[in-house]
Amino acid sequence: MPEADPGATIAALFEAGQAAFPAIAVEATALARYLGERCSAAGGALPPPSLAADVYLACACVLGVPGAHAAFEREFSGVIARVAARVEPSPAFADDLRQVVLEGLFSAPPSATPKIAGYAGRAPLRTFLRVIAVRTAINLRRRKADMASTPLDEEREIAASVDVEAAYLEARYKAEFEEAVRVAMGRLSPKQRALLRLHLLDGLSIDVLGAHYQVGRATAARWLAAAREALREGTRAELVAKLGLTESQYASLARLIRGRLDVSVASLLRE
Known part of the structure; x- marks a missing residue:
């Protein structure tokens, strides 16, 4: 079109x-x-x-x-x-x-x-x-x-x-948000994507993730937190760059990232 x-x-x-x-x-x-x-x-x-x-x-x-x-x-x-x-x-x-x-x-x-x-x-x-x-x-x-x-x-x-205003922005930039998540997912390491898949799609707890990777619970939790943070930061950077938003303008979209990130990631992982 x-x-x-x-x-x-x-x-x-x-x-x-x-x-x-x-x-x-x-x-x-x-x-x-x-x-x-x-x-x-x-x-x-x-x-x-x-x-x-x-x-x-x-x-x-x-x-x-x-x-x-x-x-x-x-x-x-x-x-x-x-x-x-x-x-x-x-x-x-x-x-x-x-x-x-x-x-x-x-x-x-x-x-x-x-x-x-x-x-x-x-x-x-x-x-x-x-x-x-x-x-x-x-x-x-x-x-x-x-x-x-x-x-x-x-x-x-x-x-x-x-x-x-935040709700309006969320609705208006939903497509851009989904694309930013997709790009950010592509920049994660295979291990980070695997961790998110096991946790979000397969429902593995931190303890089970640790056993799966043969590491302690604290290590598994740290790996998962790092993967989430990398995804959040990647999504933020992509949105700011694509939409030309300032940090204060981006703050209006923060709720969207917090509320929909896991849902969007799970959808992408199913694909």
Whole structure:
């Protein structure tokens, strides 16, 4: 199947974004430049059509197009309000959170860039904002005098409740993940692949592996741990290289590796 023409894809994103926000004037070339600069960090992958309006609006905000910031607030002010209500249900806190989040999104010191400039359409803009709002809300509440009495488990629960960006990335990069595992498997030594096969497919315990290789239990455990680590590191390196991810961006995919690695390896070994 032939690959989609990037120019045609960007043109379609532009048209859909313009239709969603007809009062906000963004040049087609400006959107193309915006996507080119940001999507190169994801291996050249362009946003899906469903995120055209989000990318168009984010680009307009970065460029400072008249009406863009106001449109952003109209579209997404409810996201910040709901996060504020979850963290600390008071009007004063909601106002503080809204101000801090929007300032961080649209302005920055000379040596930094506004947070909105980091949006590249890898997740819905609503999700992007929600993650920022939750982290900001927790930081704001920590500054209060009574923060010392707030259980850390509550903070983790709040953060986990909005960790949907990772789920989106997992779904989007599933195919790349599977291929990265395949490449990493191919770089393991025959002995490492055999250890994983015996353990994951045949169900051999550490003790039985030790007896099979005529070594002590500790040695067998060390060999298996090394094989797993080599596979994890190989998968990580392949994904980072192929998608052009930074270490912080890759962290969003870490759950996928932890949760699906054994399943993917077992599937490959059956093949």
